[in-house]
Amino acid sequence: MGGIDLAKKLLEMRSIIKEFPGVRALDNVNLEVEEGEIHALVGENGAGKSTLMNVLSGIYPYGTYQGDIIYDKEVCKFSKINDSESKGIAIIHQELALVPYLTIGENMFLGNEQGKTSRIDWDKTYDLAAKYLQTVGLAESPRTQIKDISVGKQQLVEIAKALTKNVRLLILDEPTASLNETDSQKLLDLLLQFKSQGMTCIIISHKLTEVSYVADKITIIRDGATIETLVKGVDDFHEERIIKGMVGRELIDRFPKRESHIGDVAMEVREWCAEHPTYAGRMVCNHVSLNVRRGEIVGISGLMGAGRTELAMSIFGRSYGTNINGTLLLNGQEVHLRSVTDAINHKLAYVTEDRKGNGLILSNPIRQNTTLARMERISHHQILDKDLEIKYANEYKDILRTKCSGIEQNVGNLSGGNQQKVLLSKWMFAEPDVLILDEPTRGIDVGAKYEIYCIMNDLVSQGKAVLMISSEMPELLGMCDRIYVMNEGAVVGELTREQASQESIMACILKSSGNKGAMAI
Amino acid sequence: MTETKNKSVARPLTGFLKKNTMVIALVLVTVLFEILIMTVAHKPASQALLTPANISNLISQNSYVVILAVGMLMCILTGGNIDLSVGSIVALVGAVAGTLIVNMHVNIWLAMIICLMVGLAIGAWQAYWIAYIRIPPFIVTLAGMLLWRGLAQIILDGLTISGYPESYLNLFNSYVPGGDAEKGIILPVTLVIGIVLCAVYLATQFMNRAKRKRNNYETQSTSMFWGKNAVLCVLIMALSLMLGNHKGLPTILILLAVIVLIYAYYTQNTVPGRHLYAMGGNEKAAKLSGINTNRTMFFAYTNMAFLSAVAALVVTARFNSAAPSAGNSYEMDAIGACFIGGASAYGGTGTVGGAVIGAVFMGVINNGMSILGIDANWQKVVKGLVLLAAVIFDVVSKRRAQSE
Numbered sequence: 001m002g003g004i005d006l007a008k009k010l011l012e013m014r015s016i017i018k019e020f021p022g023v024r025a026l027d028n029v030n031l032e033v034e035e036g037e038i039h040a041l042v043g044e045n046g047a048g049k050s051t052l053m054n055v056l057s058g059i060y061p062y063g064t065y066q067g068d069i070i071y072d073k074e075v076c077k078f079s080k081i082n083d084s085e086s087k088g089i090a091i092i093h094q095e096l097a098l099v100p101y102l103t104i105g106e107n108m109f110l111g112n113e114q115g116k117t118s119r120i121d122w123d124k125t126y127d128l129a130a131k132y133l134q135t136v137g138l139a140e141s142p143r144t145q146i147k148d149i150s151v152g153k154q155q156l157v158e159i160a161k162a163l164t165k166n167v168r169l170l171i172l173d174e175p176t177a178s179l180n181e182t183d184s185q186k187l188l189d190l191l192l193q194f195k196s197q198g199m200t201c202i203i204i205s206h207k208l209t210e211v212s213y214v215a216d217k218i219t220i221i222r223d224g225a226t227i228e229t230l231v232k233g234v235d236d237f238h239e240e241r242i243i244k245g246m247v248g249r250e251l252i253d254r255f256p257k258r259e260s261h262i263g264d265v266a267m268e269v270r271e272w273c274a275e276h277p278t279y280a281g282r283m284v285c286n287h288v289s290l291n292v293r294r295g296e297i298v299g300i301s302g303l304m305g306a307g308r309t310e311l312a313m314s315i316f317g318r319s320y321g322t323n324i325n326g327t328l329l330l331n332g333q334e335v336h337l338r339s340v341t342d343a344i345n346h347k348l349a350y351v352t353e354d355r356k357g358n359g360l361i362l363s364n365p366i367r368q369n370t371t372l373a374r375m376e377r378i379s380h381h382q383i384l385d386k387d388l389e390i391k392y393a394n395e396y397k398d399i400l401r402t403k404c405s406g407i408e409q410n411v412g413n414l415s416g417g418n419q420q421k422v423l424l425s426k427w428m429f430a431e432p433d434v435l436i437l438d439e440p441t442r443g444i445d446v447g448a449k450y451e452i453y454c455i456m457n458d459l460v461s462q463g464k465a466v467l468m469i470s471s472e473m474p475e476l477l478g479m480c481d482r483i484y485v486m487n488e489g490a491v492v493g494e495l496t497r498e499q500a501s502q503e504s505i506m507a508c509i510l511k512s513s514g515n516k517g518a519m520a521i
Numbered sequence: 522m523t524e525t526k527n528k529s530v531a532r533p534l535t536g537f538l539k540k541n542t543m544v545i546a547l548v549l550v551t552v553l554f555e556i557l558i559m560t561v562a563h564k565p566a567s568q569a570l571l572t573p574a575n576i577s578n579l580i581s582q583n584s585y586v587v588i589l590a591v592g593m594l595m596c597i598l599t600g601g602n603i604d605l606s607v608g609s610i611v612a613l614v615g616a617v618a619g620t621l622i623v624n625m626h627v628n629i630w631l632a633m634i635i636c637l638m639v640g641l642a643i644g645a646w647q648a649y650w651i652a653y654i655r656i657p658p659f660i661v662t663l664a665g666m667l668l669w670r671g672l673a674q675i676i677l678d679g680l681t682i683s684g685y686p687e688s689y690l691n692l693f694n695s696y697v698p699g700g701d702a703e704k705g706i707i708l709p710v711t712l713v714i715g716i717v718l719c720a721v722y723l724a725t726q727f728m729n730r731a732k733r734k735r736n737n738y739e740t741q742s743t744s745m746f747w748g749k750n751a752v753l754c755v756l757i758m759a760l761s762l763m764l765g766n767h768k769g770l771p772t773i774l775i776l777l778a779v780i781v782l783i784y785a786y787y788t789q790n791t792v793p794g795r796h797l798y799a800m801g802g803n804e805k806a807a808k809l810s811g812i813n814t815n816r817t818m819f820f821a822y823t824n825m826a827f828l829s830a831v832a833a834l835v836v837t838a839r840f841n842s843a844a845p846s847a848g849n850s851y852e853m854d855a856i857g858a859c860f861i862g863g864a865s866a867y868g869g870t871g872t873v874g875g876a877v878i879g880a881v882f883m884g885v886i887n888n889g890m891s892i893l894g895i896d897a898n899w900q901k902v903v904k905g906l907v908l909l910a911a912v913i914f915d916v917v918s919k920r921r922a923q924s925e
Binding site for chain 2: 316317319339340341343344350352357358359360361362363364368372373374375379382383384386387390391426
């Protein structure tokens with residue numbers, strides 16, 4: 001342990017307090033980061049992790065917070081992002097900040113153009129870009145446009161961009177949130193490689209397995225205050241231990257118990273095919289057949305791009321894809337859903353994976369979001385009954401225990417978990433028989449996840465059928481009665497609760513990919 | 522407990538100020554002009570802003586802006602989209618009205634119906650491309666701006682048609698009670714109208730409040746409720762007193778009131794009205810909630826042209842002429858009124874009431890500067906700055922709210 005004492009303290013944040021009108025977002029936060037370590041910051045949504053990083057990087061300028069930032073033995077007073085960047089602090093946000101129609105190289109040197117102001121040296125730009133791309137292990141030409149590469153690769157471009165600025169402290173906010181497992185693994189290994197070269201990293205993540213894999217120290221933040229810092233090799237790094245710190249209690253069961261009372265088939269899909277809307281002929285769903293019974297939670301597992309969301313949306317009133325073919329049976333009767341309205345009227349609901357982009361109207365209050373999918377329930381002859389709307393909105397707010405100042409609060413001001421609850425209430429308000437939940441717990445904290453699981457259990461106990469798409473295998477294994485495995489647009493396996501395990505799911509995927517490869521040869 | 526108590530006291534006040542910034546600004550600007558007119562320009566109070574004659578004048582001068590702003594708000598709500606063809610549609614419909622009424626002596630009611638149909642047809646044409654083919658509204662209406670202006674000039678052959686029959690002009694330019702009423706009757710009649718309006722308004726307010734209380738819904742605090750209603754009733758009575766001291770209640774004001782009430786109700790209390798806000802807030806989410814956003818968009822743009830036709834009838838009557846240059850830059854007045862009235866440049870927020878206040882705000886600035894004798898070119902400079910300031914205020918305050 002002597003090495004730790006010798007190691008140089010690169011960053012120290014002392015008693016940071018940050019207040020917003022009416023809220024104390026950070027309440028006496030202390031953080032110490034040593035040179036050359038990977039330091040993870042974990043905590044529930046709204047605990048204050050992102051606020052802390054915004055204070056550090058100068059997004060909230062000096063003077064708007066209390067406390068000291070000591071970086072490289074100097075007290076820093078950053079008034080804008082450029083100040084922190086010039087000191088070698090780079091932050092990569094959850095939402096990537098790349099320009100889609102510029103090339104990789106152009107993006108990497110955006111605001112830091114090579115050459116003279118009057119004449120950009122493109123040769124130098126692309127030469128340097130290629131070098132940095134090599135460092136992060138991205139085999140793409142720097143002249144490729146950003147829109148043409150996957151999110152995982154874009155993440156690497158962001159990191160390469162940070163490297164061009166001689167970064168010493170790299171901050172990553174939820175870097176793997178939108179990556180699949182292979183890409184996540186690659187990214188984490190890259191961070192470990194950087195660490196061996198002496199770079200310091202702060203990583204914010206909800207994925208605790210990744211955190212315990214990559215981090216040297218874990219600082220837990222709860223309700224705007226630092227609770228504790230766990231050190232690798234000294235403290236217990238198990239998920240249960242971290243969760244205990246995050247929620248302040250031990251979550252003995254991460255998944256609530258449920259007794260299954262499985263009934264008749266509520267929804268059945270036979271030989272379902274759909275093509276990509278812009279690339280005609282590319283099958284995103286390839287002869288998919290599956291069914292969900294009343295009182296049953298059925299999972300769909302698969303890697304990113306396996307066609308799960310596409311399948312769900314094409315079933316949900318043809319809201320995705322072209323040349324959709326196949327048979328859809330609801331309660332044993334064949335139906336043709338031509339529009340989303342059709343689907344809703346047939347008591348089908350699709351809860352999107354992208355709650356901000358596709359699910360909620362952030363500028364509208366909770367009240368209006370709750371009733372949006374089925375305004376017939378609060379109107380007569382197209383005239384709204386606002387009192388009735390208020391009543392329902394309050395009712396659903398109470399059922400789901402949404403934390404808010406009231407139903408008139410704009411959804412944009414809620415935390416992720418509470419936004420997800422509003423999204424769920426919107427679809428519960430539509431009174432569906434079958435709910436398709438697409439990544440229902442993405443980007444929300446452990447406590448809120450548990451509540452969402454409880455809601456799902458309530459729904460099936462009322463005899464509804466739930467089809468859950470998820471990229472988190474433990475969640476599927478913990479919640480589902482049955483799991484379908486999808487790969488490349490096709491169902492490649494169906495596993496019962498007893499058969500299902502992380503290994504058996506991966507085996508299904510690998511086997512199907514292997515077959516494809518063999519066929520191609 | 523103490524914390525929540527403090528909040529509940531502070532919240533209504535800041536909430537009230539935030540919600541009514543533009544109303545407060547309007548009052549301040551009016552007072553400012555009133556003072557400037559009397560002190561700097563040394564005009565007697567009888568020539569100032571708040572005189573019966575001038576109020577009446579203000580209403581008829583700005584009637585078209587209010588009508589167009591209400592229509593424009595529907596377009597802006599769908600996602601910050603604007604309609605540039607408004608002024609040209611006013612010119613074209615005005616030309617049609619002139620040709621039918623003055624040149625061809627068609628029955629005025631029939632002519633007006635034809636004009637409104639022309640408006641609807643133009644609107645449907647533009648709206649089809651915008652809503653179903655998804656050509657950007659900016660492009661379609663820019664094309665329309667040239668297209669309809671050109672057609673108007675062709676119809677008029679570059680000439681101005683004037684000499685409308687009295688029966689047509691009276692529809693929009695007369696007063697209640699009629700022009701031949703005795704001077705002594707006008708004031709009592711307008712006052713009675715004012716009292717009746719106040720009574721009806723108060724009655725609906727009380728009924729609503731009682732119903733909400735009965736159902737145990739949240740209601741406004743008693744002081745807020747009384748304060749708001751008292752201010753509104755005083756305003757209504759002051760306005761009727763002013764108008765009664767001039768020529769009476771302008772018929773155009775009745776038309777405006779009807780339009781404003783219909784559209785305010787439409788946006789706030791109907792399902793398709795809610796669709797407008799949903800679409801502007803997040804079109805993808807609206808679609809996935811089963812909202813036919815194409816239809817919503819189609820409505821907004823068809824309606825805009827329809828209201829342009831209404832405005833065309835109003836302005837032809839006011840100027841007693843149909844000119845090729847009529848309606849020039851009206852779209853800008855309407856867009857400006859919406860944004861000054863708090864509509865978001867990105868869509869999804871804004872109210873009819875706000876747009877009306879924006880229109881009145883612009884009208885007061887225009888009128889006040891004219892009375893002060895400020896050069897027309899300088900008036901444009903001031904209006905431009907006011908519009909910019911209003912949007913900056915909107916964007917900055919929203920950003921602050923977000924960072925909180």
